[in-house]
Amino acid sequence: MPVHLGIERLLDGPDRDLIAGRRVGLVSNPASVDGAFRHAADRLAAPGDWKLTALFGPQHGFHSDLQENMIESPHARDAKRRVPVHSLYSETREPTREMLLDVDVLVVDLQDVGTRIYTYIYTMANCLRAARRHGLRVIVCDRPNPIGGERIEGATLDPAYASFVGQFAIPMRHGLTIGEAARLFNDHFGIGAAVDVVPMEGWTRSMYFDQTGLPFVLPSPNIPTFETTVVYPGGVLFEGTVLSEGRGTNKPFELIGAPWIDGERFADSLNARRLDGVFFRPAFFEPTFHKQAKQLCGGCQIHVTNRETFAPMRAAVEMLAEFRREAPDRVLWRDPPYEYEHEKLPIDILYGSDRLRRAIDAGQDASVVTAEWPRDEEAFGRLRQKFLLY
16 A cells, blocks of 8 residues: 555545645645646645645755755746745755744645754744744654654764754654654654644655655755655765765765775775675766866775664764875865855764764774664664554
8 A cells, every 4th residue: 555645634534624724834845746747836726625825945945956055046937836935955945934924824745754953844843933933833744764764873962062963862864754753843842832733644764765655856956866864864964074975976975086086996995895785886976066076086886685683873984094095195174164064074963973083083984983872873863652643
């Protein structure tokens, strides 16, 4: 049986009462489609016992047309639905009073990718804050975590390193749906908004996205395929380096490398570490844009051979250790600014502390970094339990 999404239950089922007679603001992007590819904005703009009065876009824009981080989206007007489009990745990342003047209820329908740094869950959290402040209700329409809801991986974010890519003390791979994250953020972390989560039907925690029967629409420009989501919790760490994380190729976060790396030697060294569920294939590639653009990079492509045993963050830490070993005198870490943080290093806010950077620079083995994870993973597993819906 295919999975039925929260937006489908909201518009086709008993949860319609949540928006009956209301002026609706919708937070969405191109991935906000139902099982028949119908966009949530089109469904809400159709005649019904409600009125769509505003659209809101997260990072990369309502049309998800802007590639780079920290490239803000302009406000606009949607010609098809004849409503304003407010950018929540602009001079503000939280809906303002003026944006909400014609809104009674905010509907959030965003496809998350199950990784702490992915900003859509913080756009959702900011909507909860704004709704509490301005006396509105929020409806979060749940969607699958594309990499399943069972596995947790990584250290918990240190609150001293909180940012727009990590507002709350959770691990990198959190195993939550966006609806479960809304419950956790609102209750445990004290946002305190009036929120309803409309759950899915048919989704179980063991499901990856390709088992849901749902169409995969890229949730942002550099998550082009479902396979990208599997490597992303580790691959995203390379955004904090001067290495190419494959942006500017057709395999972002799967291709990793730099001009000074011998891809054959690098991949052989990684495969000698015998990590579970992954093969590092030697690769040479030339990004068309972004870091190392127009330069031949050596490195590897991450091939996941068993996603049940593959640990994306562990793989990324092993790769960083090998990059440092291959070129100990090279600058490895990217300078700020990054995602509105102008002081702390990008790698530190991505990882959630400076411990990874310090360990890699000291030439320590990856196991030194990963040794602290089980304690945090187990603690978060206990914490999240009462917020789970499935």
